[in-house]
Amino acid sequence: MPRRTDTRQRMVRTAAELFRAQGYHATGLNQVLSEGGAPKGSLYFHFPGGKEQLAVEAVGLAGSDLRDALTAVLAAEPDPAKALSQALELLGRQLLASDFRSGCPIATVALDAAADSEPIRVxxxxxxxxxxxxxxGHVGDEDLATVVLAAIEGALLLARTRRSLDPLHAVGARLGALLGRPTT
Incomplete structure (x- = not known):
């Protein structure tokens, strides 16, 4: 049996996984409680702001998890093109492991709820x-980082929709060219 002190963290992690796969509106609080192994009364005890507060914390957790993974991948490879290619490989492995159900940990929530909730948008x-x-920090240019991030986000969406890693591979190859280096 899980420890009581783990309930809050389990709920946030469960919500992050569910929001990533099915979005904010399609994820019910009863589902979060059930899959997180939490008693019904614990939701509003831990999250007095309800589902919106839970979503904000889940977005933060999922975002920091990917940021930490991205930081580690980029730190291990000094060549920006190769490092970004390795980051795309990591994201591709996550897509495959989820049978293309879990793309970007934030995009589904951003598209689903950010227009209706300022705390979620923020x-x-x-x-x-x-x-x-x-x-x-790795490519040395803020505008280029915007292009890279947008390309990765688009590639994840296309890969998830097409149930194919081809968009990730194509973006990886083009990012290598954009950075002036092949990604072989």
Whole structure:
């Protein structure tokens, strides 16, 4: 049996996974509680702001998890083109592991709820800004980091929709050319 002190963290992590796969509106609180193994009364105890507060925290957690993974991948490879190619490979492995159900951990929530909720929009913006900063630190240019992030986000969406890693491979090859280096 899970420890009581883990309930809040399990709910946030469960919500992050569900929001990533099926979006904000399609994820019910009963589903989060059930899949997170949490008692019904714990939701509003831990999240008095309800589903919106839970989503903000889930976006933050999922965003920091990917930011940390991205930071590690980029730090391990000094060549920006190769590093970004490795980051795309990591994202591709995650897509395959989820049978193309889980693309970007933020995009589904951003598209689904950010227009209706300022706290969720801000949480998504903060995550994207943190990812862009990591990329900019590696490629040395803020505008180029915006292009890279947008290309990766688009590639993830296309890959998920097409159930194919081909868009990730194509973007990886073009990013290598954009950075002035082949990604072999």
């Amino acid at each position: 949480a998504c913006e903060e995550v994207y800004t943190s990812w862009q900063a990591v990329i900019a």
